[in-house]
Amino acid sequence: MNIDTIENGYVIDHITSGNAIKIYRLLDLENIECQVALITNVKSKKTKTKDLLKIGKLIDIDLDKIAFIDPDVTVNVVKNNKIIKKQKLQLPEKLINVCKCNNPRCITSIERNLDQVFNLTDKDKKIYRCHYCETTLEKDKFLY
Amino acid sequence: MKKEKIRNLIDIKDFSVKEIDELIKVANDIITNREKYSHKCDGKILATLFFEPSTRTRLSFESAMLRLGGKVLGFSEAGSSSTAKGETLGDTIETVSGYADIIAMRHPKEGAPVVASKRASVPIINAGDGGHNHPTQTLTDLLTISREKKRLNNLTIGLCGDLKFGRTIHSIISAMSRYDNIKFILISPDELKLPDYTITEVLEKNNIEYVETNNLEEYMSDLDILYMTRVQKERFFNEADYLRLKDYYILDRKKLDNAKKDLCIMHPLPRVSEINPDVDDDPRAKYFTQAHNGVYIRMALILKLLEVK
Incomplete structure (x- = not known):
């Protein structure tokens, strides 16, 4: 399979298999006006398989969103056909408007104009809790 | 505008063990010397905003403020507040902040007091938020x-x-x-x-x-x-x-x-x-002793949050 190299944009590498589609959706890449390549199950020496995302434009991307889904990825920034930066990510301490609280009793379910905020409360177990009601974020059920 | 360094009670962990010990000490003193505290809050107003019905908690807050010489205003169900007209909690709180010196709020939604404390310019006391906290x-x-x-x-x-x-x-x-x-x-x-x-x-x-x-x-x-x-x-x-x-x-x-x-x-x-x-x-x-104690500890709490000596 041949995918064109990109002149300017991002190559998000070392994505755990299955996570590229989640990053694609969370970054809302279906609504940007440039080429995007989503490649799954690419052969990898380290992990046998991995996913890859190529974005053909230097758009503003929210690294916290990517790190939330998969903190082990590498974000390569490409300018004039050259990788000018290899960015490693860290699990964000705070998620703002990345996920919605799915507790129906949470104030965020009714209050308008309220940021959806989650705090990292356990780094080792990667547990986030709603800033308001402290409900644990179920990563596979996020709504954005 | 929000004042600096307003103390609230949203979660029991907002207070250190030392602060809780001090509150208990004051409450015990109130129990033995009630008269001494009967004018401590003259001229102060407590707003009791109860978006969910409650008898005991609301009355004990009201009793606490009245026993301190203060006055009380508020509502006892969401239906009689502007919430029924679609007002956000934040707007209600910002408005009431101008009507009272301290707010005790019960709300069926969890985390509501966090929202309230961001908008209030007076201390907020969480009087219960859903199944979450009741400090x-x-x-x-x-x-x-x-x-x-x-x-x-x-x-x-x-x-x-x-x-x-x-x-x-x-x-x-x-x-x-x-x-x-x-x-x-x-x-x-x-x-x-x-x-x-x-x-x-x-x-x-x-x-x-x-x-x-x-x-x-x-x-x-x-x-x-x-x-x-x-x-x-x-x-x-x-x-x-x-x-x-x-x-x-x-x-x-x-x-x-x-x-x-x-x-x-x-x-x-x-x-x-x-x-x-x-x-x-x-x-x-x-x-029942416990229920009665609720008034005295709330008196101590109101004094602490209003910084009344």
């Missing part, structure tokens, strides 16, 4: 335990009933976990067990000993405190589940046969059927 009930409980047992450490505490949705339970576990040598006996049906996160992040994290059981009598003889709770209808989405679980535990005189002579039986009230009235005459029943 002034916990202060009441701590005052009661301290007065009845003369200590807040070295206690075996049985918590019985709805440990899943019971906000008083979550708050008291969080508060008591900061004292030495506390052991919890968690008595509940499987469906209403303490949430996993309270077990891992509060009990296990603080190396607090605990036992889970669904048998009320099994550990009765070990208990220094037995804290009964009501299975709350309003926390269930399915009425059939409520009806199945509401009478799971009923404490009566017979079940107390093996209990210690100085056991302290507590309940945040109102009770439905979980404590038989035949227990009321037992000297170990302290739940």
Whole structure:
């Protein structure tokens, strides 16, 4: 399979298999006006398989969103056909408007104009809790 | 505009153990020298914003402020507030901040006091937010335990009933976990067990000993405190589940046969059927004393948050 190299944009590498589609959706890449390549199950020496995302434009991307889904990825920034930066990510301490609280009793379910905020409360177990009601974020059920 | 350094009480952990000890000390002083405090809040107004019905908590806040010489305004259900017209909580709070010096708020939605505290320019007291927290009930409980047992450490505490949705339970576990040598006996049906996160992040994290059981009598003889709770209808989405679980535990005189002579039986009230009235005459029943203590600790809290000396 041949995918064109990109002149300017991002190559998000070392994505755990299955996570590229989640990053694609969370970054809302279906609504940007440039080429995007989503490649799954690419052969990898380290992990046998991995996913890859190529974005053909230097758009503003929210690294916290990517790190939330998969903190082990590498974000390569490409300018004039050259990788000018290899960015490693860290699990964000705070998620703002990345996920919605799915507790129906949470104030965020009714209050308008309220940021959806989650705090990292356990780094080792990667547990986030709603800033308001402290409900644990179920990563596979996020709504954005 | 929001003032700097406003103290609120949203979660019991907002106060240090030292601050709680000071509140208990003031509450004890109020109990013995009530007259001394009767004009401490002259000219001050407490707003009681109850978006969810409550009798005991609202009246105890109102009584507390009136006994301090202050005045009270507010509403007792969301239907009589602007919420019914679609106003956001934030807007209501920002408005009421101009009408009162301190706000006590109960809200059915969890985390509502956090939103309120961001918009308020006066202190916010969480008077209960859904199944989440109820810190002034916990202060009441701590005052009661301290007065009845003369200590807040070295206690075996049985918590019985709805440990899943019971906000008083979550708050008291969080508060008591900061004292030495506390052991919890968690008595509940499987469906209403303490949430996993309270077990891992509060009990296990603080190396607090605990036992889970669904048998009320099994550990009765070990208990220094037995804290009964009501299975709350309003926390269930399915009425059939409520009806199945509401009478799971009923404490009566017979079940107390093996209990210690100085056991302290507590309940945040109102009770439905979980404590038989035949227990009321037992000297170990302290739940009405507990309800009365709620006024004194709220008086101490209002004084602290308003920085009245």
